Amino acid sequence: MADRNPPGGVDVSTPNSARIYDYMLGGKDNFAVDRAAAAEILNVFPESREGARANRKFLGDAVRFMARSGIRQFLDIGAGLPTQDNVHQVARQEAPDARVVYVDRDPVVCVHGRAILASDAGVSMVEADLADGEKVTAGASETGLIDWSQPLGVLMAGVLHHLPDPYDQVAKIREAMAPGSYLVISHMTVQESRRGDTDVVNDTFTTPRGGGLFPRTVEEIDRFFGDFERLDTLDFIEASVLRRFAALGWGGVARKP
Template sequence: MAIDTSVPSIARIYDYFLDGKDNFACDRELAAELLRVAPEARAMARDNRAFLGRVVRYLAGCGITQFLDIGTGLPTQNNVHEVAQEIAPDTKVAYVDNDPVVLVHARALLADNPHTIVVEADVRDPRALLADPALRELIDFDQPVAVLLVGILYFFPEEDRPFDIVAAFRDAVAPGSYLALSHVVADEGPDELGRAQELYRTFLKRSGDARRTRAQVLSFFDGLEFAEPGLVPARHWRPDPGTTADTGDGAGWILGGVGRKKASG
């Protein structure tokens, strides 16, 4: 699989912010630019990752044994299958991404795990993803599934129809399923976040504005019942015992929440 090491990748920049080693010079250069514009970007990436781990532990504790992790990024510590299978060893996890580096590393990591799969797909075409035969073979969509969209939707401008993407997943899953997502909010962050997002668009050749307000992020959960504590700063969503409610380093700029699909009628 050909990998262009001259073009930065969101997944590899995220890996760099998490002190990973699977990134290239172009990724580190853009990461440095982002940190100059928004020094809190590294802390926000770590908040996102920690939020994901707490969400998976919570949902596994609720009895969820099927996870669909979309835009999974590069493998690091406490991956979804590791957290979930520690609680329920037979838990099934489908990882979805279209970054060549992510796919290579994820498939190598999961080669000996029969309850996981890596699907190459573009989340902007959710119906094609949901129809993938290998995904359908692993995940039973007639049973509850946790759909994880953590740290991905704020890279999709309106032209990508992000609300339709999320609605497609909400409609596809069975009652008792969950949606978990995190999103940067424009009405909480300063102008630096807008400039940082402009850098992403310039380097990654994307157009459009993906900044959204808290009210817009709430709309992703239409028809779902929020798990406590609702849509809150990701750092403050069910924090681990003994941790302090830190409000620095852009703590309020990225919100996280989990919603449950209720039974019809």
């Protein structure tokens, strides 16, 4: 596959998680360094490509559930590159008036996202890092699309395992959410039986400039929901899928009472 000329400011010498995910999903917004990193991941976790698709399906099913439950505003934190079945596209299949704000810390991802979404008045892209939860909430409000006094759906799909200790930041987001809101999380897991393989993946994402991954146990991931009411994960992910990808990732949905 020949790479097209990268947009200005894009570092094509270092793997990028958003572009690796795009490649795993069959997208075209990736470069040779991302495909090489994906090959390393697939070597130790051959189920990774299928896992990326399962994660995307989980995200879509959660969005459909929230839209059917009356949610009309969505905040996708750590959204990455626009790809297939984006949140606004899925939500509007159920609720044409749904509003969506995407958040990412990568400025190049945000520029790309804004260019793709520019013609849609009900969708916006905000550059902010979840490490600064207050900036995320403020940036979402400034778009005019998110009203924190009303229930909303907040998605953190595949983002928390990129941060070493984001519990306080997630708690700030939870505190800002109105009762009746939903929180959706998918996260890379770690199991002792596959720890060596997980370390290989971590090395792939670790660069001289920092980065790396922080996979967690299911119990540690569940802590991100705080005192929210957990919904049955099996309503969103089939038991066979949970078993197949237990060493790779886990996801859950919870509602603020």
